[in-house]
Amino acid sequence: MSQQSDHFKKLVAHCKEYGFIYQSSEVYDGLAAVYDYGPYGSELKNNLKQYWWKSMVQMHDNIVGIDAAIFMHPKTWKASGHVDAFNDPLIDNKDTKRRYRADQLIEGFVEKIEAKIEKDVAKAKKRFKENFDEAKYRAESPKLQGYKENIKTIMDRFTSAMKAEDMVELKAIIDDYEIADPESGSRNWTDVRMFNLMFSTQLGNIAGEEGKLYLRPETAQGIFVNFLNVQKTTRQKVPFGIAQIGKAFRNEIVARQFIFRMREFEQMEMQFFVQPGEEMKWYEYWKEARMKWHLALGHPAEKLRYHDHDNLAHYANAALDIEFEFPFGFRELEGIHSRTDFDLTEHQKLSGKKMQYFDPQRNENYVPYVVETSIGCDRMFLATMSHALRTEQVPGQDDPKNTRDVLKLHPALAPIKVAVLPLKRNEERIVKAAKAIYKRLSLSFNCQYDDTGSIGKLYRRQDAIGTPYCVTVDFEHLDDGTVTIRERDSLEQQRVSIDELEKIVAERVDMKQLLAKV
Numbered sequence: 001m002s003q004q005s006d007h008f009k010k011l012v013a014h015c016k017e018y019g020f021i022y023q024s025s026e027v028y029d030g031l032a033a034v035y036d037y038g039p040y041g042s043e044l045k046n047n048l049k050q051y052w053w054k055s056m057v058q059m060h061d062n063i064v065g066i067d068a069a070i071f072m073h074p075k076t077w078k079a080s081g082h083v084d085a086f087n088d089p090l091i092d093n094k095d096t097k098r099r100y101r102a103d104q105l106i107e108g109f110v111e112k113i114e115a116k117i118e119k120d121v122a123k124a125k126k127r128f129k130e131n132f133d134e135a136k137y138r139a140e141s142p143k144l145q146g147y148k149e150n151i152k153t154i155m156d157r158f159t160s161a162m163k164a165e166d167m168v169e170l171k172a173i174i175d176d177y178e179i180a181d182p183e184s185g186s187r188n189w190t191d192v193r194m195f196n197l198m199f200s201t202q203l204g205n206i207a208g209e210e211g212k213l214y215l216r217p218e219t220a221q222g223i224f225v226n227f228l229n230v231q232k233t234t235r236q237k238v239p240f241g242i243a244q245i246g247k248a249f250r251n252e253i254v255a256r257q258f259i260f261r262m263r264e265f266e267q268m269e270m271q272f273f274v275q276p277g278e279e280m281k282w283y284e285y286w287k288e289a290r291m292k293w294h295l296a297l298g299h300p301a302e303k304l305r306y307h308d309h310d311n312l313a314h315y316a317n318a319a320l321d322i323e324f325e326f327p328f329g330f331r332e333l334e335g336i337h338s339r340t341d342f343d344l345t346e347h348q349k350l351s352g353k354k355m356q357y358f359d360p361q362r363n364e365n366y367v368p369y370v371v372e373t374s375i376g377c378d379r380m381f382l383a384t385m386s387h388a389l390r391t392e393q394v395p396g397q398d399d400p401k402n403t404r405d406v407l408k409l410h411p412a413l414a415p416i417k418v419a420v421l422p423l424k425r426n427e428e429r430i431v432k433a434a435k436a437i438y439k440r441l442s443l444s445f446n447c448q449y450d451d452t453g454s455i456g457k458l459y460r461r462q463d464a465i466g467t468p469y470c471v472t473v474d475f476e477h478l479d480d481g482t483v484t485i486r487e488r489d490s491l492e493q494q495r496v497s498i499d500e501l502e503k504i505v506a507e508r509v510d511m512k513q514l515l516a517k518v
């Protein structure tokens with residue numbers, strides 16, 4: 001097994017063992033691609049949301065926040081294009097009854113040919129050693145040329161089929177290249193058909209199509225339909241933004257990578273309304289600003305990259321992803337989209353209500369253009385956890401077997417900021433003092449009091465949930481009121497008074513440490 005998938009398995013197990021994430025309805029064997037956040041998971045998720053919200057709303061006087069309802073008038077989704085165009089091509093394997101996305105099967109097949117090219121180059125490199133001219137070999141090897149031509153033919157057919165929504169052609173590609181079920185190798189496929197990803201439900205007192213409601217597949221539309229309400233009530237002037245954090249729902253066909261692709265998830269979206277013609281300037285601005293936000297967390301630059309979209313969504317004139325290197329490779333973490341005036345114009349058409357803004361400087365009315373930043377909260381959680389979780393040799397210990405699992409979260413994100421641990425759990429005076437310290441600190445921070453094991457075990461547990469500070473209370477405290485504070489990453493220990501302790505912790509765990517870098 002590769003190191004990457006080892007790390008991913010460990011991460012999933014760690015999330016469950018330490019109360020970060022549980023499978024939804026586990027007692028009934030779970031519900032696929034739906035997850036519950038446990039005590040530490042919900043704290044971490046809240047901290048991530050706070051980091052996003054503060055950097056957007058608190059730190060911009062021209063961005064305001066809203067909290068729109070999940071249910072919206074059904075016409076919303078007609079106007080946005082989701083009823084007609086929010087589809088994935090679906091295919092079933094008749095033998096295994098497993099369901100796949102036809103586009104992903106074809107892309108997976110192409111990736112395999114690309115891997116063959118890399119394998120061949122690596123073999124040639126080994127064979128010819130220092131005489132090897134890699135660029136020449138890549139350009140001239142007949143075998144490699146064959147692979148490349150194959151890829152080009154498949155991708156040309158695939159791109160046109162996707163553009164034309166030609167399901168028959170997608171099936172023909174799968175048949176022509178004998179693409180098999182990755183799990184079983186079976187090639188016994190159904191036809192390909194379009195599948196709409198929106199979940200629907202029924203309004204209680206109205207039967208039939210008229211009462212059909214959708215669970216929102218993106219939070220953005222709640223912002224678009226409130227655009228004028230917000231602009232008028234807050235007297236914002238273009239350019240200005242509206243931010244929102246909330247649940248979104250998609251009936252994903254393939255959802256097999258833990259919380260990466262879920263059927264119920266949370267988005268943090270911001271729509272920035274600009275003058276028509278200025279959208280590319282703001283697109284560049286938000287592209288830079290959002291990358292800075294990610295880097296401020298301490299994620300190494302080589303784990304993050306931009307990926308420009310080749311095929312633009314129906315509403316966009318420019319789009320890119322910020323990708324993160326998850327344990328299973330680089331994948332989309334956040335989308336930056338220049339959405340033109342598509343959404344506001346469509347809502348204007350279907351509702352019959354004006355969505356125009358009067359620009360006092362230009363003395364004219366127009367429908368603003370929109371640049372959107374859209375990040376999945378759960379994906380951000382997964383990225384943060386996968387970077388933070390390390391198995392390392394205990395600092396200062398020579399024995400390589402002496403390892404610990406430690407969650408190196410930024411202190412501002414850590415679920416618990418301070419753990420208060422009595423050095424002797426049978427010594428009443430120490431326990432009483434430790435509980436009093438816990439009570440005092442919990443006025444300011446999320447704290448934990450723990451006396452359920454030896455001090456070594458308690459430290460390991462706090463390392464595993466990412467607690468930046470452990471405070472031990474011992475006999476010396478009874479004499480002089482000091483405690484020992486241990487820092488999670490360096491394991492350095494300091495003897496300090498309680499007042500000093502509060503100051504040290506307050507400074508390090510304050511969200512402003514992060515926000516100052518944004």
Ligand code: GAP
Nearest residue numbers: 218220260261262265333334335374375376379
């Ligand atoms: N309003 C634009 C929009 O929704 P998107 O690229 O479809 O764009 C934005 O989604 C972000 O939402 C993605 O970058 C991803 O982080 C997150 N996301 C999308 N589908 C998801 C899913 N099924 N599970 C978890 N997160 C998802």
